[in-house]
Structure formats: structure tokens, C-alpha cells
Amino acid sequence: MPEESSVSPILVSTDGPITIIALNRPTKRNALNIGLLEQLVAAVAAAEEKKAQRILILRGEGPAFCAGLDLGEAATPEHAHRLAELIAQTLQALNSTRLVTIAAVHGAAIAGGAGLMTACDFAVAAQGTKIGYPETRRGLVAALVMTFLRRQLRERDARELLLTGELIDAARAVDIGLVNREVHARDLMATACGYADTVLCGGPEAVANTKRFLAELWPRPVQADLDRALAFHLEARQSPEAAEGIAAFKEKRSPKWAPKSQ
Numbered sequence: 001m002p003e004e005s006s007v008s009p010i011l012v013s014t015d016g017p018i019t020i021i022a023l024n025r026p027t028k029r030n031a032l033n034i035g036l037l038e039q040l041v042a043a044v045a046a047a048e049e050k051k052a053q054r055i056l057i058l059r060g061e062g063p064a065f066c067a068g069l070d071l072g073e074a075a076t077p078e079h080a081h082r083l084a085e086l087i088a089q090t091l092q093a094l095n096s097t098r099l100v101t102i103a104a105v106h107g108a109a110i111a112g113g114a115g116l117m118t119a120c121d122f123a124v125a126a127q128g129t130k131i132g133y134p135e136t137r138r139g140l141v142a143a144l145v146m147t148f149l150r151r152q153l154r155e156r157d158a159r160e161l162l163l164t165g166e167l168i169d170a171a172r173a174v175d176i177g178l179v180n181r182e183v184h185a186r187d188l189m190a191t192a193c194g195y196a197d198t199v200l201c202g203g204p205e206a207v208a209n210t211k212r213f214l215a216e217l218w219p220r221p222v223q224a225d226l227d228r229a230l231a232f233h234l235e236a237r238q239s240p241e242a243a244e245g246i247a248a249f250k251e252k253r254s255p256k257w258a259p260k261s262q
Contacts, residue, residue: 009036011061012043017054018196019047019099026062031070032112034079037086044093054204055196056097058120059104059189065129066113071138075246080237087112087144088230094119095148095222096215098208100199104192105129106185110167115145118152121211123178124192125170126185131178132167139245139255141236143229147222153177 011022021043023030030036047053060066069087073079094101094116103109103117106126114131117123125131133149135142142149142162149158157176161168173179183191199207215222236242241257248255 008039009033010039010043012047014053015193017052017200018057018193019043019050019053019055020057020059021047023058023060023066026060028070029064029067029108030060030062030113031067032083032087033070033073034082034086037083037090041086041089041093044090044097044099048097048099054099054200054207055102056094056099057102057104057189057192057196058094058116059192060106062107064107064113065103065105065109066116067108068111068113071246071249074237075250081234084144084230084233084237087115088226091115091119091144091148092223092226098211100196100207100211102192102195104188105131105170105179106188111135111142112145115142115148118145118148118178122180122192122195123173124181124183124188124195125173125179126188127170127182128185129170129173129182130167131170131173132165133161134165134167136163137165137245137255138249139236139239139241139243139257141233143233143236144226147225147229149178151218 007024009025011024013020021040023036025031025036044056047056069083074083101120102122102124103120104124105117106129108130109117111133114133133142133145153176170179170182174182181191245255
């Protein structure tokens with residue numbers, strides 16, 4: 001296999017009016033680093049500029065959709081702030097584009113990876129996929145993805161996911177409304193394309209305006225919530241707990257949480 005530095009972190013292809021973007025760091029379980037996120041934001045913008053494009057399907061190469069943030073890069077102080085900004089930009093790009101976005105998820109969608117899924121209009125998951133937000137177990141706060149979870153889930157379900165940090169399977173994700181459908185892995189892309197074909201039966205302007213008006217019905221726009229969430233995330237990210245949580249994860253040990261100071 002070629003060195004990762006010589007391979008594009010995303011792959012982009014088209015099928016008529018459908019743009020397919022594949023996360024392409026399979027040896028890292030498609031962990032989100034600066035290079036991948038920058039290219040993903042640019043690819044969404046490029047697809048949106050092409051009037052013939054109406055659908056964007058987001059998928060992952062290798063054994064997992066996305067294992068979340070690249071904690072090796074995130075542990076570097078000079079990269080942490082840029083990574084957080086790029087996560088916010090990516091979530092906003094997927095959410096606000098006129099294109100109808102469909103996440104085709106398999107293997108695992110964890111933390112920021114699950115965030116990408118929640119920012120899309122539709123989510124289809126392969127059987128056995130593990131989904132969750134374990135940020136508290138790393139001393140972090142899943143502030144950015146809360147922007148979308150609070151719009152999609154009942155509060156009890158959101159609290160269970162966020163406060164316990166436990167992973168759920170695709171069947172449970174369907175039950176609570178986090179995922180539209182659970183399918184066999186072999187049917188994942190066919191199901192995503194089926195949603196795309198159904199959306200394409202609608203008028204382009206009607207579909208785009210429906211999506212835009214759905215966003216406007218919320219009392220506060222997504223961008224305003226993401227701005228607040230980014231500030232909250234960065235505050236938590238700079239805490240001693242975050243440093244310990246990330247170090248413990250990298251060293252494959254349990255974190256040693258210090259008592260809360262008075």
C-alpha cells in the first residue's frame with residue numbers, strides 16, 4: 001500500500017446528478033485530520049457550484065465510515081484550534097448546502113465521524129455499525145455535534161448518548177431516529193442511491209427551497225449554534241481533563257481523572 005501522504009484523503013466521483021465523496025484514510029479508520037477536512041469542505045463547495053449536481057453521498061473507504069478526530073494530530077497544540085474550526089466548517093457545509101446529503105455509514109461512526117452523519121439530511125447504516133459520542137471519556141465535550149443532535153433526538157436519548165459515551169448499534173440508532181434505515185452491508189450504497197433517486201423525482205428548486213425553509217423554521221440558525229458550540233468546545237479542549245483523556249486513549253489505558261477543584 002502506498003504511503004498515506006501520497007494518497008488523497010478523499011475520493012470524489014459523480015454519477016449523473018449525484019456526487020459521491022469517500023473518506024480515504026482506511027488505515028486510520030478515516031480519522032479526521034486537517035488535510036481531509038480541508039479537502040472535504042472544498043469538495044462540497046465544488047459540487048454545489050455545479051448546477052447539474054443535486055445529491056451528495058458521503059461514505060468511507062476501508063473497515064469504517066469514520067472513527068472520529070485524529071487524536072494524534074489533535075494532541076498537538078498548534079493543530080487543535082484549526083481542527084476544531086474545520087470540524088465546524090465541515091458540519092455547516094454538509095448541513096447548509098443546497099445538495100441533499102446522504103451518509104452511507106458502515107463499521108463505525110464515532111465522535112466527529114458520527115457528527116458528519118448527523119449533519120447530513122439522510123443517514124443509512126449497515127447492520128452492526130457502531131455509532132456514538134464518547135467525548136466525555138476523553139475529557140472532551142461533543143459541543144459541535146450537539147447542535148444537530150438536539151434537532152434530531154428526544155432529549156432523553158440525546159442525554160443517554162452524550163452523558164454515558166456508550167456506543168449503540170445501527171438498529172438502536174434507527175429506533176431513536178438518529179439513522180433513517182439499517183440495511184445489510186451489501187445493500188448500503190444501493191439504499192443510499194435509492195434515496196437519491198427518490199429525491200431526484202422532485203423539482204430541483206422545490207427540493208432546495210424545502211431544505212432551506214426547514215432550516216429557517218428553527219428559532220436559531222445552525223451557524224449561530226455552531227459558533228457557540230465551537231467556543232464551548234475549545235474551552236473544554238484546553239482543559240487538563242482533555243489532556244489526560246487524550247493521553248490515556250493514545251496510551252490505551254484508563255484515564256486518571258482528578259477530583260473537581262473547589
